[in-house]
Amino acid sequence: MSTTYIFQDAETDNDVMLRALAGMYDPFSEQRLRGAGISPDARCLVIAVGGSSIAGTIAGLAPRGEVIATDVDLRACQRDPRVDLREHNVVTDPLPGTFDLIHVRLLLGHLPQRLDILRKLVDALNPHGILAVEEFEPTWRTSVLAAPDPDEADRLFGAYHDAFQVALQDAGNRSKWSRRVHGALLDLGMTECDTVGHTGTWAGGSHGCLLPWGTAGAIRQKLIDAGMSAADIDAFRHLLLLPELRVKSNLALSTIARRPR
Template structure:
């Protein structure tokens, strides 16, 4: 496996909703890895033998998926992990690292046997054009794997200690999904449109698997709600989610009597003919 490098070293300007320069981003990457990696790793395993393959991880975050791709590709493979801000991506994990802007810069030179993006394109308004460029960067037979949450569905609270807490969780969801994130370019319906988008760009054998889980209070998934608010506190307050509600949410997500449902994760795989 090619040794790790990063160019350049300093963080660039971020348009992503959850900025890697925010101190809360460390916890966010850790929680996302805990709750999403098992499903993502199973999906990568469905691609077949990746020994010796060239793999591109777009929006690498904390680097856990890039590390898994490096394990699957082995010493003869090549894995490149990219992000707008690579400060949380390890430089000694058996893959290359590149600070890269998916919107303004070309897809890194391929062709690639696997391109994977998780929780990236739903945040980027130019998502359709980016998919076209990712498809063009695939090698013949190569696979594009796009994983995004469909956040359009409400009723996240499965159980709560009282009606007020259940209402608070739903207000959190409505504020985040209907007001805060759309103002930053997020599309809550994107995940369900990825399948058709891949077909429209000529990919074949396209298939989608949908995953969701319950998260009890205190678990990484439940605590992620508080991390989201902490990173976007000003936006939440501007949208009417008061400081008092924020403090109540911080307490609620650690209460084991609370159980919330994850968003539906759509994992879509398409192959270059």
């Protein structure tokens, strides 16, 4: 079993995947952070920002504050004059100071060091600081709502889901992590813990379908190694671009908690 971030060697389709994630989840993350009550002068850190616009959104919510956004790979990152974008590895590098808000989406589940990193993030919060951790919950997989051949579409989504879960586990991902974040934050002494789920309806070719399209391209060989045939991967990617396709996306869980005063 390797224990590295599963997409790190995949350049092809990675940008599509990161843009799709941003399109699917930036509005949800924004809604969650608006509800959390970020003070206008907050010092904020976005870990593993990828192609997301959430750092710019946070800069709008904290106009007198400061926003640092980080990632190990800055190629897909959006540039925003209000955001200090830095190359940073959250596993090996110290965090750049203390913060009133830290946001991390869709990273910790991939990293075997997730609990140590969670502790590192909590320790870097100022009193009453907010930590937002957002992850996929793989129990509710993507559901086919409409397709030219719904049974065949179900079969292809099932084959993809099963192979992707194997590939994720081989890479050190822990599938139950999204459900464990809440309890782990309570164990670390955090208060006001709140977890909310998000899913949505997506048509073929839209963000919710381009995410599995890009992912299946980026980790094609890993899916084959995990038992999905090359023909099914091709048929699956073809299906994901059909305008007649409608899916209910898999569930994402957003957990927000505060450090005590």
